[in-house]
Amino acid sequence: MKKNTLLEVKNLTKLYTSGYVRTVEVIGAKKVSFDIKKGEIFCLVGESGSGKTTVGNIILRLIKPSSGKVLLNGKNLFSYDKLAYWRKVQAVFQDPYSSFNFFYNADKPLNDAFDLLENSPSKDERKKIIRSTLETIGMNPDEILGRYPHQLSGGQMQRLLIARSLIIHPNLLVADELTSMIDASTRVAVLKELLRLKKNEKMSVLFITHDLAQAYFIGDRIAIMRKGEIVERGPVERVIFNPKHPYTKELVASVPPLHEKWEL
Numbered sequence: 001m002k003k004n005t006l007l008e009v010k011n012l013t014k015l016y017t018s019g020y021v022r023t024v025e026v027i028g029a030k031k032v033s034f035d036i037k038k039g040e041i042f043c044l045v046g047e048s049g050s051g052k053t054t055v056g057n058i059i060l061r062l063i064k065p066s067s068g069k070v071l072l073n074g075k076n077l078f079s080y081d082k083l084a085y086w087r088k089v090q091a092v093f094q095d096p097y098s099s100f101n102f103f104y105n106a107d108k109p110l111n112d113a114f115d116l117l118e119n120s121p122s123k124d125e126r127k128k129i130i131r132s133t134l135e136t137i138g139m140n141p142d143e144i145l146g147r148y149p150h151q152l153s154g155g156q157m158q159r160l161l162i163a164r165s166l167i168i169h170p171n172l173l174v175a176d177e178l179t180s181m182i183d184a185s186t187r188v189a190v191l192k193e194l195l196r197l198k199k200n201e202k203m204s205v206l207f208i209t210h211d212l213a214q215a216y217f218i219g220d221r222i223a224i225m226r227k228g229e230i231v232e233r234g235p236v237e238r239v240i241f242n243p244k245h246p247y248t249k250e251l252v253a254s255v256p257p258l259h260e261k262w263e264l
Contacts, residue, residue: 006171006204007036007059012068014054014228027228028054031068034223034233036172039202041194043215043236045251046225052208054228056176059206060091072172086116090165094177096157100149106160107145113167133163137193155186162193166201173197176208191218213255216240224248 014028029051036042044052057063059070061077070077072088080088093099100109110130114120121129131141137159149157158178165173175194179187195218197203209215215222216236223233224247232245240258243249 002035004037005035006038006073007206008071008074009034009055009059010069010071012055012058012070013066014051014058014063015066027051029058029065030228032225032228032230033068034230036204036206037220038171038204039198040220041198041205041207041218043207043209043219043222044225045209045212045215045222047210049227050225051228052225053176055225056091056174056206056208059172060089060174061085083116086170087118087168088171089174090168090170090172091174091176092158092161092165092178094180096154096161096182097149099161100157102149105146105148106152106157109160109164110167113164116168129167130163133166136166137163137196138189139163153186154182155190158182158190159193162190162197166197169201170203172204172206174206174208177210178207179211179214180209187214194218212240212251213258216258224251 010033012032013030016026016028018024018026032051032055034042044055046052054063058065059077064078072080072085077085107130111126114126130145134141134144139156139159144152144156144160152160173194178194179190182190191214194205194207198205207215207219219236221234222236222239223230224239224245225231226247232239232243232248239248240252243252
């Protein structure tokens with residue numbers, strides 16, 4: 001593993017089985033390989049059913065691969081102690097509403113994050129860290145803390161989950177279809193938070209999406225998935241503006257012209 005590589009996926013394959021009378025194998029992922037460097041945003045792009053979420057779920061240790069392996073800092077991810085792994089890898093999922101318990105206010109998931117830390121701070125120190133973290137991502141603590149999920153927008157809830165990750169300071173954030181359930185007016189703000197994490201916190205991000213335009217605007221490198229396999233990968237600029245695979249060409253042709261990337 002190279003010195004600046006954080007995560008390495010090697011020949012990852014996941015087969016699902018279904019059926020009672022006749023067992024059928026369905027390919028979730030097939031010999032998927034890529035690496036994520038420290039402090040970069042790596043985009044995994046594909047349509048529904050392409051296998052990108054399967055790969056993400058394996059990296060999050062939610063499911064086990066049929067074959068292949070994933071190395072985090074050179075060590076097999078399943079050899080880590082569970083809590084130690086969650087300190088290094090966190091996730092923000094597609095549906096922010098499913099990540100909150102509606103019987104508790106927004107303070108609870110932020111406070112719960114401290115339980116993952118080896119040296120948890122005092123109650124007063126927690127409050128200071130929470131307020132400081134919310135301010136770091138452009139949120140007003142007085143407008144967020146104490147409120148319940150139904151009182152917050154989808155965009156605010158996604159940013160709260162990003163704030164939760166910041167409290168833990170993971171090496172890798174897995175963002176699975178991060179913006180698909182929030183309105184267009186808040187997508188830019190949420191995506192820019194990822195760019196800030198990369199720039200200011202030196203955090204690596206695995207950005208899983210079906211939206212090629214979003215991947216272009218925030219990504220450093222990209223891998224295109226189709227039917228469980230990676231069909232093309234490389235620097236975002238090269239893949240978008242000089243695609244080699246027919247499927248990548250179809251994806252590029254289906255989005256409006258892309259011109260310039262965001263700058264913070």
